[in-house]
Amino acid sequence: xxxxDVTVIGSGPGGYVAAxxxxxLGLKTxxxxxxxxxxxxxxxxxxxxxxxxxxSSEHYHNAHSTFAEHGxxxxxxxxxxxxxxxxxxxxxxxxxxxIGYLMKKNKIEVLAGVGxxxxxxxLSIAPTGGGEAHTIETKNVIIATGSxxxxxxxxxxxxxxxxxxxxxxxxxxxxxxxxxVGGGVIGLELASxxxxxxxxxxxxxxxxxxxxxMDLSLGKELKRVLGKIGIQFxxxxxxxxxxxxxxxxxxxxxxPKGEEVQFEGDxxxxxxxxSPYTAGLNLEAAGIEMEExxxxxxxxxxxxxxxxxxxxxxxxxxxxxxxxxxxxGVFVAETIAGQKPHINYLLIPGVVYTWPExxxxxxxxxxxxHDGRAYKVGSFPFKASGRARASGDTDxxxxxxxxxxxxxxxxVHMIGPRIADLIAEAVTAMEFRASAEDVAxxxxxxxxxxxAMKEACLAATGNRAIHM
Ligand code: FAD
Ligand code: NAD
Numbered sequence: 001x002x003x004x005d006v007t008v009i010g011s012g013p014g015g016y017v018a019a020x021x022x023x024x025l026g027l028k029t030x031x032x033x034x035x036x037x038x039x040x041x042x043x044x045x046x047x048x049x050x051x052x053x054x055x056s057s058e059h060y061h062n063a064h065s066t067f068a069e070h071g072x073x074x075x076x077x078x079x080x081x082x083x084x085x086x087x088x089x090x091x092x093x094x095x096x097x098x099i100g101y102l103m104k105k106n107k108i109e110v111l112a113g114v115g116x117x118x119x120x121x122x123l124s125i126a127p128t129g130g131g132e133a134h135t136i137e138t139k140n141v142i143i144a145t146g147s148x149x150x151x152x153x154x155x156x157x158x159x160x161x162x163x164x165x166x167x168x169x170x171x172x173x174x175x176x177x178x179x180x181v182g183g184g185v186i187g188l189e190l191a192s193x194x195x196x197x198x199x200x201x202x203x204x205x206x207x208x209x210x211x212x213x214m215d216l217s218l219g220k221e222l223k224r225v226l227g228k229i230g231i232q233f234x235x236x237x238x239x240x241x242x243x244x245x246x247x248x249x250x251x252x253x254x255x256p257k258g259e260e261v262q263f264e265g266d267x268x269x270x271x272x273x274x275s276p277y278t279a280g281l282n283l284e285a286a287g288i289e290m291e292e293x294x295x296x297x298x299x300x301x302x303x304x305x306x307x308x309x310x311x312x313x314x315x316x317x318x319x320x321x322x323x324x325x326x327x328x329g330v331f332v333a334e335t336i337a338g339q340k341p342h343i344n345y346l347l348i349p350g351v352v353y354t355w356p357e358x359x360x361x362x363x364x365x366x367x368x369x370h371d372g373r374a375y376k377v378g379s380f381p382f383k384a385s386g387r388a389r390a391s392g393d394t395d396x397x398x399x400x401x402x403x404x405x406x407x408x409x410x411x412v413h414m415i416g417p418r419i420a421d422l423i424a425e426a427v428t429a430m431e432f433r434a435s436a437e438d439v440a441x442x443x444x445x446x447x448x449x450x451x452a453m454k455e456a457c458l459a460a461t462g463n464r465a466i467h468m
Contacts, residue, residue, distance in 0.1 A: 002109075004030045006336060007123055007138040009115040012040020013322040014313030015144030016099050018329030022142075024462035025337040028045040030136065031108050032115035034128050034280075038099040039092075041314070044320040045166045048095050050186075050223050051167065051371070052088040053193045054353050061196035061229070066392060077451060079197050080171050088169070111136070116282040120306050123402060128326075130352070140308045140336050143296060143327065145281060147274040147314035152181075154268060155242045161249050162242050162268045165190060171267070177201045179251045179265035181239045183210035186271035187350050188222070192354045195231045202232045202263050204239055206272075208379035214350060215364040218388050222358055225395045251400050263452045276315045293315070302332050310336075323349050351420045356382075359423035362411035362430055365401060374404035378436060378460025380452045382416045384468040387447035393417035398456040399428075400436055407435035407461060419448050425453055436460040 006022045008015045022029040037044055037208050076437070103110050113125040118135055126133040149164035151157060159167050165186045174197045180187045184203030187306035195201045203210070210219040210233065223233055223261055237253040240260075249268040257260045276294045288307045289299040296304060296311040301311050310332045332340040352358040368375045378381030381397045383390040396416030402409050412426035429439050442458040444450045451467075459465040 002136045006140045008142045010144035011038040014325030014329045017326040021333035034114045037096040039096040041093045049169045054090040056084045057193045057196040117286040120286040142422045143311040150275045166235045175266045175267040179263045179268045182271040204234045259396045349423045350413040357420045360413040378456045380455035398452040400456040400460045402436040402460045
């Protein structure tokens with residue numbers, strides 16, 4: 001029977017990163033994956049394909065809507081959906097092949113099949129396509145089995161017209177109309193893809209704000225800007241059903257007045273969250289405890305109630321984000337190797353890859369108000385940025401929240417061009433516990449979108465912004 005120091009179950013960004021770090025630390029490591037390709041949700045049906053389609057659809061949208069303003073005239077512009085989807089598949093393949101290469105390079109043994117517990121130190125691997133299962137022995141296990149789309153019990157997903165994000169990443173036509181249930185991250189990113197390509201998109205959201213867990217100012221501005229590309233929002237609507245008849249889906253909802261209303265689409269994308277995935281693991285055989293909402297219970301070291309068995313990523317508490325899973329993978333590998341790593345969960349940024357992009361880190365203004373903490377606000381709009389005017393991306397702003405007394409930056413919330421990358425400056429500043437004054441005094445190259453961060457910090461420290 002093969003023996004390992006560490007066996008990782010699941011090859012998403014949590015699992016494959018944990019495996020690499022374990023191998024770097026000299027631990028004999030195996031990685032079990034039930035799908036034929038490595039990389040998990042993120043690489044196969046999540047972050048990477050969605051960003052590939054966001055980029056393609058943005059090119060089309062710009063060619064269609066903004067090129068003329070730049071003095072570029074095009075004729076006979078059209079969308080070639082099969083080619084767009086094939087390109088996306090190529091991007092995914094390059095990424096998942098890259099993980100295979102990294103496994104070989106780090107001498108990590110990849111075991112293909114469904115992993116399940118025999119007991120706390122033995123795992124069975126059942127080949128996905130059938131065939132005999134085999135058992136391995138392992139000193140430590142890292143469970144990184146991720147999540148799957150949450151289904152509403154009253155909606156029957158046929159995966160053709162009533163779909164989740166997985167199918168929405170693979171539609172080979174431009175739909176005429178799409179109803180999106182849920183104004184969260186997936187709903188907004190995929191609504192953006194199809195609205196840019198010409199689909200009439202309606203978003204039906206339960207709460208009164210889109211991206212309701214981020215600083216509320218961001219959702220407000222994003223809703224305004226996405227309205228300009230034709231996305232319609234139906235807020236405070238509780239979806240109660242969706243029924244397909246032929247190629248038409250009718251979605252029912254209760255509106256704020258308590259009336260029953262209906263929306264029709266060629267497709268209905270249900271994006272109401274994701275649920276931890278533990279099916280088939282046979283956790284009971286190892287005596288592993290669960291907590292609410294199907295998550296695996298872990299302590300501050302990400303260890304389950306069973307010594308030597310850890311869990312990371314979407315299958316445990318916290319934000320369901322690839323970079324959070326990655327940090328936890330490194331954390332657990334280093335813990336197993338006897339190190340004392342640390343994760344600052346407050347400084348894990350959240351990003352929405354719409355256009356304009358949206359990003360936030362640290363406390364939101366709502367949280368600071370709720371906690372009764374005295375704070376200052378500095379804001380800078382992109383319409384006052386020379387770089388944003390040059391590119392024509394003047395929607396959005398950077399908002400900096402700083403402690404009223406010490407000036408320490410407590411939160412940074414941005415909506416605007418390329419701020420998915422700009423948020424890294426805020427994370428760095430906050431990790432080093434910078435004050436708004438510190439950032440305000442640093443040189444930012446001109447003309448860049450990053451100047452908005454400096455200007456917002458100037459605004460937070462006594463209304464000193466130069467360009468507004
Ligand atoms: P996963 O990536 O879900 O991987 C789990 C793996 O475990 C899977 O490969 C699965 O097959 C395998 N597995 C499960 N059970 C077993 C078993 N018993 N045996 C063997 N293998 C098993 N996050 C971001 O940070 N940025 C983004 O831009 C972003 N975009 C997204 C877009 C979409 C459409 C979706 C759906 C998600 C997106 N996410 C994004 C979220 C991100 O994909 C997840 O947070 C991340 O993949 C979680 O990583 P993980 O390692 O915990 O699990
Ligand atoms: P979400 O939690 O972000 O949003 C779900 C939305 O659906 C919420 O706004 C909720 O109020 C609404 N909702 C729930 N039930 C409803 C109902 N019956 N009727 C109408 N609205 C309803 O979930 P998601 O968008 O599915 O994304 C899942 C996870 O994937 C998120 O945790 C996110 O972190 C991750 N993800 C991240 C990225 C990124 O980082 N850019 C991209 C995609 C997904």
